[in-house]
Structure formats: structure tokens, C-alpha cells
Amino acid sequence: VSVVLAHLLPLLAGTCIHAALVERPRGADGWLRALGNGYLLGLALVVILLQLLRPAPQAAFATGAVLLALVVLATGVLARRRPLPVAQPVAASGPEPGWTRWLLLALLAWLALRGCSLVTEVALRPLFPWDAWATWSVKAKAWYLGNTWHPFVGFDAWVADPQARYVAAWFYPDAVPTLEVWFASAAGGWHVAAVLSMWPALWLAGLLLLVGQVRAAPAPWWLALVAGFCWASLPLVQTHVALAGYADLPMTVVFGAAVLSLARAALGHGRRHLLLAVLFALLLPAIKQEGALWLIVIAVGVLYLLLAARRRLRLLAIAGALVLVWTVLFGLRLPLPSVGWVEAGWGYLRTADGADLALAWRPVGSQLAETLLLAPNWHLLWWLSPIVLLATLPVWRALASVGWVMAIGLAAIVFIFMFSDAALWADNLTAVNRVLMQLTLAWVGWLAVLAALAMARRDRWRAALAAAAGGAAT
Amino acid sequence: MTRARLLAVAVAAWWLLVLLAALPLPWAPLRPAEVVSLAGADFVAPFGLAQVDAGGVHVRALHYPNGALQVHALPAIEAARFPVLRYRIDALPRALELALVFRRQDDPDLQVVTIAGPGAGAATLRLADIPAWRGRIVELGFAQFPGAQSVPPALAFEPFTLREAALWSPSWHGAVAARLGDWFGRRSWTFLAMSAIGPDTAMPRGPALPVLLAIAVAGSVLLALLLAGGDRRRVARLAAIAVAVAWLALDLRWLHGLQARHQGTREIYAAMTPIQRSSRPADQDLLRAALRARASIPEGDRALPVLVDAGSDFQRARLYYHLLPANVAPLNTVGAAALTQLEAAILVVYAPSRPVFDADSGQLDLLGVQMPARLLMSDGDLQVFRIGAPGP
Numbered sequence: 068v069s070v071v072l073a074h075l076l077p078l079l080a081g082t083c084i085h086a087a088l089v090e091r092p093r094g095a096d097g098w099l100r101a102l103g104n105g106y107l108l109g110l111a112l113v114v115i116l117l118q119l120l121r122p123a124p125q126a127a128f129a130t131g132a133v134l135l136a137l138v139v140l141a142t143g144v145l146a147r148r149r150p151l152p153v154a155q156p157v158a159a160s161g162p163e164p165g166w167t168r169w170l171l172l173a174l175l176a177w178l179a180l181r182g183c184s185l186v187t188e189v190a191l192r193p194l195f196p197w198d199a200w201a202t203w204s205v206k207a208k209a210w211y212l213g214n215t216w217h218p219f220v221g222f223d224a225w226v227a228d229p230q231a232r233y234v235a236a237w238f239y240p241d242a243v244p245t246l247e248v249w250f251a252s253a254a255g256g257w258h259v260a261a262v263l264s265m266w267p268a269l270w271l272a273g274l275l276l277l278v279g280q281v282r283a284a285p286a287p288w289w290l291a292l293v294a295g296f297c298w299a300s301l302p303l304v305q306t307h308v309a310l311a312g313y314a315d316l317p318m319t320v321v322f323g324a325a326v327l328s329l330a331r332a333a334l335g336h337g338r339r340h341l342l343l344a345v346l347f348a349l350l351l352p353a354i355k356q357e358g359a360l361w362l363i364v365i366a367v368g369v370l371y372l373l374l375a376a377r378r379r380l381r382l383l384a385i386a387g388a389l390v391l392v393w394t395v396l397f398g399l400r401l402p403l404p405s406v407g408w409v410e411a412g413w414g415y416l417r418t419a420d421g422a423d424l425a426l427a428w429r430p431v432g433s434q435l436a437e438t439l440l441l442a443p444n445w446h447l448l449w450w451l452s453p454i455v456l457l458a459t460l461p462v463w464r465a466l467a468s469v470g471w472v473m474a475i476g477l478a479a480i481v482f483i484f485m486f487s488d489a490a491l492w493a494d495n496l497t498a499v500n501r502v503l504m505q506l507t508l509a510w511v512g513w514l515a516v517l518a519a520l521a522m523a524r525r526d527r528w529r530a531a532l533a534a535a536a537g538g539a540a541t
Numbered sequence: 542m543t544r545a546r547l548l549a550v551a552v553a554a555w556w557l558l559v560l561l562a563a564l565p566l567p568w569a570p571l572r573p574a575e576v577v578s579l580a581g582a583d584f585v586a587p588f589g590l591a592q593v594d595a596g597g598v599h600v601r602a603l604h605y606p607n608g609a610l611q612v613h614a615l616p617a618i619e620a621a622r623f624p625v626l627r628y629r630i631d632a633l634p635r636a637l638e639l640a641l642v643f644r645r646q647d648d649p650d651l652q653v654v655t656i657a658g659p660g661a662g663a664a665t666l667r668l669a670d671i672p673a674w675r676g677r678i679v680e681l682g683f684a685q686f687p688g689a690q691s692v693p694p695a696l697a698f699e700p701f702t703l704r705e706a707a708l709w710s711p712s713w714h715g716a717v718a719a720r721l722g723d724w725f726g727r728r729s730w731t732f733l734a735m736s737a738i739g740p741d742t743a744m745p746r747g748p749a750l751p752v753l754l755a756i757a758v759a760g761s762v763l764l765a766l767l768l769a770g771g772d773r774r775r776v777a778r779l780a781a782i783a784v785a786v787a788w789l790a791l792d793l794r795w796l797h798g799l800q801a802r803h804q805g806t807r808e809i810y811a812a813m814t815p816i817q818r819s820s821r822p823a824d825q826d827l828l829r830a831a832l833r834a835r836a837s838i839p840e841g842d843r844a845l846p847v848l849v850d851a852g853s854d855f856q857r858a859r860l861y862y863h864l865l866p867a868n869v870a871p872l873n874t875v876g877a878a879a880l881t882q883l884e885a886a887i888l889v890v891y892a893p894s895r896p897v898f899d900a901d902s903g904q905l906d907l908l909g910v911q912m913p914a915r916l917l918m919s920d921g922d923l924q925v926f927r928i929g930a931p932g933p
Contacts, residue, residue: 180796181796181799184800184803187803187807188803188806191806191810191811191818192806192810193818193821193822193823194822195691195730195823196732196735197732197735197858198735200858200859201862205861205862208862208865209866210866211866212865212866213866222870222874222875225846225870225875226879226882226883229844229846229868232868233868233869233870233875234870257819258815258819259818259819260815260818300788300792302738302795302799303737305795305799306734306735306738309799309802309803310730310734310735440751440752440755441749442737442738442749442751443738443749443750443791443794443795444737444738445751446791446792446795447751447754447755447758447784447788447791450751450755450758451784496736496737497733497736497737498736500736500737501735501736
């Protein structure tokens with residue numbers, strides 16, 4: 068029961084925060100958005116509370132539960148006072164077709180079948196994937212069983228401080244292990260199934276917020292449901308749910324939530340969505356180191372949206388060119404959250420934790436193509452993406468900020484895996500897929516919103532043509 | 542024929558053509574012209590406790606750590622003439638990996654290829670996809686072993702029976718069955734599955750299904766453009782249906798694989814309580830070693846740093862995890878010299894090759910670094926030392 072509460076309390080708190088500060092839910096799709104985004108906000112709140120207050124790890128749930136209950140009360144009252152949003156505009160493509168109900172039923176059945184397998188796999192199998200027990204759960208297990216928030220440090224500091232602890236990836240961010248402590252303390256012991264129960268919940272949250280946000284575009288239900296099905300059925304995503312413990316799925320869902328909120332802001336649904344996008348983006352470096360890169364990428368999209376429409380492209384192009392020229396000529400040294408100081412220059416990239424990447428072309432194009440198009444990781448996602456993008460070309464401008472985020476994100480992945488020593492992980496088809504996965508929720512959502520906009524545009528044209536024909540006949 | 546019917550027939554024909562293209566032998570006879578039957582009773586079992594009778598090879602226990610092996614001598618048959626293997630193993634536990642083993646006349650080394658586990662009834666494998674399947678084959682058999690690092694060896698086994706096997710010459714029957722076996726064969730979870738599905742097993746593979754379905758969808762759209770008479774709505778509808786069918790086909794295949802993997806997990810863990818499950822990870826021997834090492838550390842030394850070394854990265858990392866919440870560090874990362882920087886520490890070594898310890902002088906030689914030490918325990922591959930000055 069307490070593990071269920073450990074999920075419900077953040078869900079309630081986050082949903083109330085979302086309702087109070089961003090959008091009071093109205094209708095089924097409004098609730099999907101609120102619950103999906105709310106679960107993420109609630110988990111973020113848990114991390115912030117535990118990291119700030121530092122209760123004894125074994126008492127983390129007892130302390131946090133009381134505080135979350137207070138947050139639910141306070142934000143629940145605030146949410147009640149917020150006016151309901153205007154009714155969801157009907158998707159411009161007209162009323163829902165009759166088969167939408169059957170699609171919804173089929174999706175629910177599919178979800179129940181799939182969800183049962185995934186949840187029971189997580190419940191039954193002891194912690195399995197390598198990095199889950201070698202990296203992400205190490206801090207959590209040491210903190211929880213030691214009942215102390217031992218600092219994890221580098222070797223020299225470890226030798227000097229008997230309270231400190233050492234793990235090879237000591238510099239990795241703490242959000243995921245902190246959440247593992249939360250669920251372990253709710254379970255009253257280091258019970259792996261309880262600790263890992265967050266991963267199926269995150270998968271579900273990603274599905275809910277994707278369907279809800281796409282629907283708000285506005286898109287017809289069938290399109291939002293199909294988008295949700297496409298993402299949630301991706302084999303690599305499901306593998307990360309079934310073999311829970313890696314930080315890539317949390318990253319995927321939070322990055323997707325940030326980009327889809329940015330899309331809402333770009334569609335003129337209000338600055339609150341922009342703030343939510345910024346909040347989610349700020350969480351990214353706390354999950355995994357590459358979150359710092361995704362934070363910069365989303366910052367470009369936010370800047371694009373905030374700058375005056377007439378000059379923004381020119382301004383961003385000039386800024387980008389200046390950064391590039393400066394980096395090539397003089398080298399660039401930047402502090403990045405959760406990564407530390409990063410030095411970049413012509414032919415090299417160095418990070419504070421000792422990574423020294425030589426930047427030069429690596430011939431791994433065929434491996435990238437194989438993993439995107441031939442391997443069973445992605446179904447037909449990367450085959451269909453160019454077609455959807457081509458078909459929605461006339462409406463790109465409406466979501467240009469998100470388009471830039473996705474383009475720069477994809478370009479960054481290609482650059483990292485084709486122009487640095489990270490090519491090894493593309494060659495052996497390992498990290499490249501996991502990093503690509505982090506884009507998928509946002510990517511599918513972006514394509515679906517573009518499709519909704521293109522359909523709406525087509526219908527407007529049809530209506531205008533029909534009106535013109537009617538006028539001519541009169 | 543109406544335009545719509547013509548389009549439907551053309552698209553159906555196109556999908557059939559694409560599926561047929563996935564089969565490597567479209568001009569072969571329906572049934573194999575030549576069959577080399579290998580009766581279960583004619584196999585021998587060099588490893589594993591097995592009983593051979595007219596019903597086949599009944600494997601009753603695995604030989605640790607090699608698993609079980611059943612082989613059948615062959616009269617130097619020509620590999621190219623028999624590109625398909627048909628085999629039937631009843632009640633093979635899902636937690637066991639299955640490998641095909643064979644020996645060529647020109648190479649004394651045994652070739653070992655992991656293959657899909659059979660479901661109910663016979664399974665079929667396209668041998669022509671295996672690069673080493675060439676020349677003349679003098680021996681063929683099957684090996685079974687617990688999945689490396691994914692299942693507890695002691696829990697993975699249930700008795701099973703190798704009934705029969707047969708080598709087939711090219712045929713439609715064999716080609717279709719082998720392709721279905723390739724697409725829907727039973728696989729297990731592996732570490733690489735977190736990064737890539739497909740290359741996570743070393744099994745031989747034929748044409749990638751996503752490519753075939755993408756070609757089928759593209760052709761359907763082209764046909765619609767040609768035959769729909771400029772009706773864009775009909776083209777869009779047909780494209781949507783083609784994409785949906787292709788996506789669902791891929792998803793059903795994935796779901797089938799997911800269920801099979803999940804069933805393997807259920808077979809081992811479903812009947813256990815959560816506490817039993819947590820005490821039965823795939824590496825039970827390492828968990829036991831960690832518990833023994835922890836028990837050997839005197840009460841007064843429990844707060845000391847613990848350095849871990851082992852024979853492989855997996856063993857070292859798992860011992861590290863099992864020893865938590867001790868103040869533990871892997872020796873390979875911090876280096877042997879690190880021990881000299883610490884006033885006192887515990888060293889846990891789990892490896893067949895031991896560090897040189899002179900009990901008389903109390904000196905330990907670890908990778909060329911000398912340090913005073915005391916042996917706390919030595920049990921099989923496990924040794925625990927206290928490094929540094931004697932404790933209080």
C-alpha cells in the first residue's frame with residue numbers, strides 16, 4: 068500500500084500543481100495532460116524535497132509523504148480557484164469519426180495486455196541491466212541501506228574522507244537514485260520491484276501526456292491515440308520499461324514533456340506552457356549528463372519563441388555562427404549543469420570528468436542506418452518520419468521553435484556519434500540507440516501536432532474553396 | 542473489374558510478392574527432395590546427465606558449468622545440399638539457451654551458434670544463414686546452457702527431451718518454416734537489449750522485417766497513385782491502412798517476442814516471494830561470496846574501505862553491488878597502489894588467480910605492490926585480507 072501511495076502522492080501533488088499553475092483540467096484530454104505532466108512534476112518535487120531536507124533515507128517516505136499531502140491541499144485549493152479553460156476547440160478536421168471509439172477500446176485493450184506483461188516483468192525479475200546495478204542503483208542502495216546520504220566523490224576525496232563513497236560514475240546526477248530511495252523507503256526495505264516500479268509508471272505518464280498534449284493542438288482523438296500507440300509500442304522503449312533501471316526512460320519522458328509544452332506555447336496556448344517547458348528542461352541535467360545538452364537545445368527553441376518574429380532567425384544564426392567561429396579560433400570553455408566545465412575547440416572536446424574526445428569524421432553512417440531502419444528497435448518510425456515531415460511542410464512555420472529543437476537535437480546526436488570517439492558506441496550499436504530514444508516522445512508528438520496542423524489547413528482550404536464555389540454559383 | 546477492386550488485388554499481389562521475396566528459395570519444390578533424419582535415439586550425450594532410448598535423449602541434469610550436449614555423427618554430408626535444419630525438443634525450459642553445434646571435415650573445431658528455442662512442436666532453422674555452414678559436415682548436435690548472467694543456473698533447468706532432428710534439402714516448406722522461425726523464434730533477455738534489439742543475440746538472421754514492410758508500404762502507395770485515378774482521398778486511405786498493417790505486424794511480432802521473454806521470467810520467479818526473488822539473482826554464487834566476505838570482516842573493521850577485485854568485470858561489479866552499503870570500491874578503477882594510500886582497508890578477491898600472500902611475513906603482493914596484510918578468510922575462489930597495520 069505504501070508503495071502505491073509513494074506513486075499516488077507525487078501524482079496528486081504534481082497534478083494539483085499543474086492544475087493550479089498551468090492549466091486546470093477540463094475534459095478527458097485535459098486530465099490526461101494533467102496526470103502525465105503531474106506525475107513528472109510530483110517526482111521532481113520529491114527529489115527537490117529530499118535533496119533539500121535530507122531526512123534519514125529510511126524515513127524519506129514518512130517525511131516526504133506529509134509534505135506532499137500539504138502540497139496537495141494547498142495547490143488543490145489554488146487549482147479550484149482557477150477558472151476552467153474555455154472548452155477544447157473541436158479539431159478543425161471536423162467531428163470525430165465513428166470508429167474513434169473502437170480505436171480507443173482497441174488501444175486500451177492493447178495497453179492492458181502490454182502493461183500487464185511489462186509490470187509483471189518488473190515485479191518478478193531481480194535488477195538485471197548492467198548500468199542499473201553498476202551505476203544508477205549504487206548510490207540509492209548505499210544511501211538507503213546505510214541510512215545516510217553519503218557523498219559520492221572521486222578517488223582522492225574518497226581516500227581522505229571516511230564518510231565519502233566511491234563509484235566509477237560518482238559524478239552522475241542524483242535525481243534517479245534519490246527517487247529510488249523514495250520508493251525503497253516506502254517499501255520499508257531494499258525491495259527491487261518497489262524501487263523499479265517507477266519505470267512502468269513513467270511509460271504510462273509519457274503515453275498520457277503525449278495523447279493529451281497532441282489532442283490540445285487541437286488534434287482529433289484518433290490522431291492523438293495513434294501517436295500515443297506509436298510511441299508506447301516502440302520496442303526499445305518497452306525494453307527500458309521491462310528491464311527497468313536505466314535513466315534513459317526518465318530522460319525520454321521529461322524531454323518529451325518539455326518539448327510538448329514548448330509546442331503548446333508555440334501554438335499560442337499561453338506563456339504558462341512556456342514556463343512549464345523551461346521547468347522540465349531545467350530538470351534534464353539532474354537526470355543524466357546529456358540532459359545539459361538537451362537543456363541547451365530546448366533553450367534555443369525557447370529563445371526562438373521569445374525573440375521578435377522578424378529578426379529571430381537572423382539573430383540566432385548570427386549568435387550560432389559567432390559561437391562556432393569563437394570555438395574554432397579560440398576554444399570555448401563553458402560550465403554545464405551536472406557535467407562541469409566543458410572545453411571545446413577545433414578537433415577536441417573535453418569534460419571535467421576526464422572525457423577527452425577527438426573530433427573528426429568517423430565512418431559509421433551504415434551502422435546508424437542499420438540501427439534506424441533495419442533493426443527491430445523502432446518499428447517504422449524512422450521510415451515514416453521523412454514522409455510525415457514532407458507532407459506537413461506547409462505548416463512547419465507554426466511549430467518552428469519545436470522544429471529547431473528537434474533538428475538541433477538530431478544534428479547533435481549525428482555530430483557526437485559521427486564526429487567523435489563516441490562513434491564506437493554507434494559502431495557497436497549501443498549508446499546511440501539509447502540517446503536516440505531520448506528524443507522519441509518529443510519526436511512523435513511533434514510529428515503528430517504537425518499532422519494535426521496540416522489537416523486543419525487542408526480543411527480550411529476545402530471550406531474556403533467550397534465557399535467560393537457556392538458564391539460563384541449564387 | 543472496378544477500379545477499387547483492381548487496386549485491392551494489385552496491392553494484395555504486391556504484398557505477397559514482397560513476402561515471397563523474403564523467402565530465399567522461390568523456385569524450390571514444395572517438400573524437400575532429400576532428408577537426412579537424425580533420430581533422437583542415435584544421439585550421444587557427452588555432457589549432462591541423460592538417458593537415451595527410442596523416444597530420444599532425455600536430459601535429466603546439466604553438467605555445471607558446461608550445460609548439456611547431444612551430438613550425432615554424420616557421414617560427411619555436403620552442407621550446401623542441406624540448407625535447412627528441422628529439430629524437435631520437448632519441454633525445453635525457456636531459461637535455457639539453445640545452441641547448434643557442428644563440426645566440419647576441414648576444421649576440427651566445434652562450431653557453436655546460438656539458435657532460437659523451439660516452441661511446441663518442431664522448429665526450423667535456415668542453416669544457409671550461418672557463415673560457418675559450408676564444406677562437409679561430420680558431426681551435428683545441440684547444446685543447452687543457462688543464459689549467461691540472466692538466469693540463476695540452479696533454477697534454469699527442468700528435464701527435457703531431444704526427440705529428433707532432420708536436415709532438409711531446399712524446399713518451400715523449409716523456407717517458409719525457417720523464415721517464420723527467424724521472425725518469431727524464442728529469444729531471451731540479454732544485456733545488449735537495453736541498447737539494441739536484434740544484435741542482442743548472435744542468432745543467424747535473414748532479411749530485416751522492417752525493410753520488407755517498408756517496401757510493401759511504398760509499393761502500395763505507388764500502386765494507389767497509378768490505379769486510383771487521381772482520387773487523393775483513396776490514396777491517402779490506402780497509405781494509412783498499409784502503414785497501420787505494417788506497424789501492427791511489426792508490433793505483433795515484438796509482442797510475441799516480449800511474451801516469450803516474459804514467460805521465461807515467469808517460469809523462474811513467479812512462484813517465489815519477493816524476498817526469495819531478491820536472494821536468487823542470476824549470480825547467486827557471487828551473492829553468496831559477498832555475504833561470506835562480509836561475515837568474515839571483524840566487527841571493529843566494518844567501517845574500513847573495502848576494495849574488490851575479481852576475475853572479470855562482471856564479477857567485480859556484481860560483488861561491489863552485493864557488498865553495499867559497505868564503503869566499497871573496485872580495485873581496477875582505483876588501482877592497487879590505492880591500498881598503500883589507505884591506513885587500513887579490506888581487500889576482497891574473487892578470482893582463480895590469487896594474489897601472492899606470505900603468511901609468515903604478513904606481506905601481500907598485489908600486482909607488484911607490496912603491503913602488510915592479514916588473511917581473514919580463504920574459501921575456494923574467495924579470499925579476504927585486512928590490509929595495513931593490525932586493528933584494535
